[in-house]
Amino acid sequence: MLMLSVYNTLAREKQVFTPIEPGKVRMYVCGMTVYDLCHIGHARMLTAFDVVVRWLRASGYQVDYVRNITDIEDKIINRALELGITPEALVDRTIAEMHEDLGALYLQPPTHEPRATQHVGGMIRLIEGLIANGRAYPAENGDVYYAVREFPGYGKLSRKSLDDLRAGERVGIDPHKRDPLDFVLWKAAKPGEPQWDSPWGPGRPGWHIECSAMSEYHLGSHFDIHGGGEDLQFPHHENEIAQSEGCHNHSYVNYWLHNGFLQLHGEKMSKSLGNFFTIRDVLKHFDGEVVRFLLIRGHYRSPINYSEELMRDAKNGLERLYTALKNVPPVGRAPIDWESDYARRFKTVMDDDFNTPEAIAVLFEMANEVNRTGSAELSAQLKGLAGILGLLQRDAVDFLQAAHGEGGLSAEAIEQMIVARTEARKAKNFAESDRIRDELLKAGVVLEDAAGKTTWRRQ
Structure with missing residues (x-):
């Protein structure tokens, strides 16, 4: 039986995925x-x-997927x-824009989708636990800091030692910290900023x-998978481990997954x-599914590169797959065999740390076979x-005829030109017929005559 393996940043190797609770993933x-x-x-x-979530669910797992929103932070306050x-007005507007953009990418x-401001009470309780365990301390200025040298496992995710970090320390020394590497858990209130009451003051x-x-x-306090960009390994995810394990004295996360950068x-x-x-910049020129495909x-x-040339290549690739479905429409929505x-083969590569490039290669092979055999059943499997x-x-x-944000002739204008070309062909005016075809081709529209x-x- 095939087993899902994932690359665990904490272990620096691929490991067989075993959830804490059988059949469920947190x-x-x-x-x-x-x-x-x-x-x-x-x-x-x-x-x-x-x-990742889609494949876990396709593999039969019940997935409880949490993706947070940070709605209180210096950048939010400054931008507002x-x-x-108000920061609240900025946050509400930006969240609505984010949902719209992510919906366009399917x-x-x-x-x-919790917001940070909804969980301040939980943050205070964690900080209290860390103080009680001797791993955090309130300072005279009203801030509360994490004492990194009081957590023996600090650096285990990023493979950074405290001595190396200290040697590379460049920030100015905060007189309220016991150690320059200590990081803030609670910030004392400043005039005009959002604030909450706490045992250490607002x-x-x-x-x-x-x-x-x-x-x-x-x-x-202990769950299966934690994900994020590779730039979050240090200090953010390292600090999360220190906080959660430092408070509860047991393992925080079993598998850490980090994605590479877009360059x-x-x-x-x-x-x-x-x-x-911005996503909106790109969607002005390319369809959201093309962006997703890239x-x-x-x-x-x-790491993957971004350029207009690569986007056009992705568009052409996706059109090849859709063309197979157009030429041989799938039979209903048959379950995947x-x-x-x-x-x-698709399952084998996806079970190998979610290898989407190889999975997409299987889709192209299927599309070629659909075009060769005309199998509606295989077309349905491709779609599934x-x-x-x-x-x-x-x-x-609909996909192949959509303008995908790139402008050009409207569908109505194209249909009118096709009607004119058909009339020209009936009148044996082949010069006019060819002229219309060439004009459409210059506009990025390909005509296909059959039966x-x-x-x-669109080309």
Whole structure:
């Protein structure tokens, strides 16, 4: 029997996945800090874990998927001040925009989407537990810090030692910290900022404590999978482990999964570097399913590049798959035959740490076979397997005829030109007929004549 194996960052190796509770998976992924529109690098991370959840569910697991929202943070406060609105108004607007963008990429909603501000009480209780265990301390300025040297396992995820971290320390020394490496759990209130009451005075939580509290509330203090971008390994995920294990004195997460970066000209795409495109920027030119196809065509742990040329290549690839479905419409929605050769190969590669590039290669082989044999049953299997990846679930003709945000002739204009071409052919005016075909081709529209009918698709 095939077993799912995943690359566990904590162990630095692939391991057979064994959930804590048979048949059920509890999974947490660090979501967005909602101060601005999501960029395409964020889409890379969110789509990667959407595929993980889809495959777990296709494998028969009941998945409790939590993806949080950070709705209180310095960037949110500063952006709200710039715009002259309240942080709450900025957060509500940005969350609505995020949901719209992720829906365009065919991401399924998480089981739970907690906001940090809904869990401040849980964060305070965690901090109290850490103080009681001697791993955190209140400072005179009203802040509360985590004492990293009081947690023996600090650095086990990122493979960083405290001595190496201390040697590389460049930030100014905070006189309120016992050690420069200590990090803040609770920030004392500043004038004009959102604040909550606490045993240490009014203030707000630090960023790292938020995920420890939200994951514990929804999944318990020990759960199966924690995911996020590879840039979160240190310090964010390292600090989460220190907080949760430092409070509860037992293991926090069994499997840590991290996705590779989306790169532009060889650099990580990020707002801090200023080299990014928002999801909305890209959707002005390309269909959301094309974007999704590009993002999952590379393995989730590997860096992938973004360019307009690669986007067009992804568009062409997706059109090849949809063309097979158009030429040979699937027979209903038949269940996947997991005993068939294609499905078994698809499952084998997906069970090997969610190897989507190899899974997509199987889809292309199926499409070629559909075109060769005209098998409607195989076409249905192609659609079913692709659906696990969030692909090929639209009407094939609709997809192939859609403008995908790139402008060009409208469907109505194309249909009118096809009618004119048909009339020209009936009148044996083949020069006019060829002229119309060439004009459509220049506009990116391909005509296909078969069985006395003319169909079209965008090139």
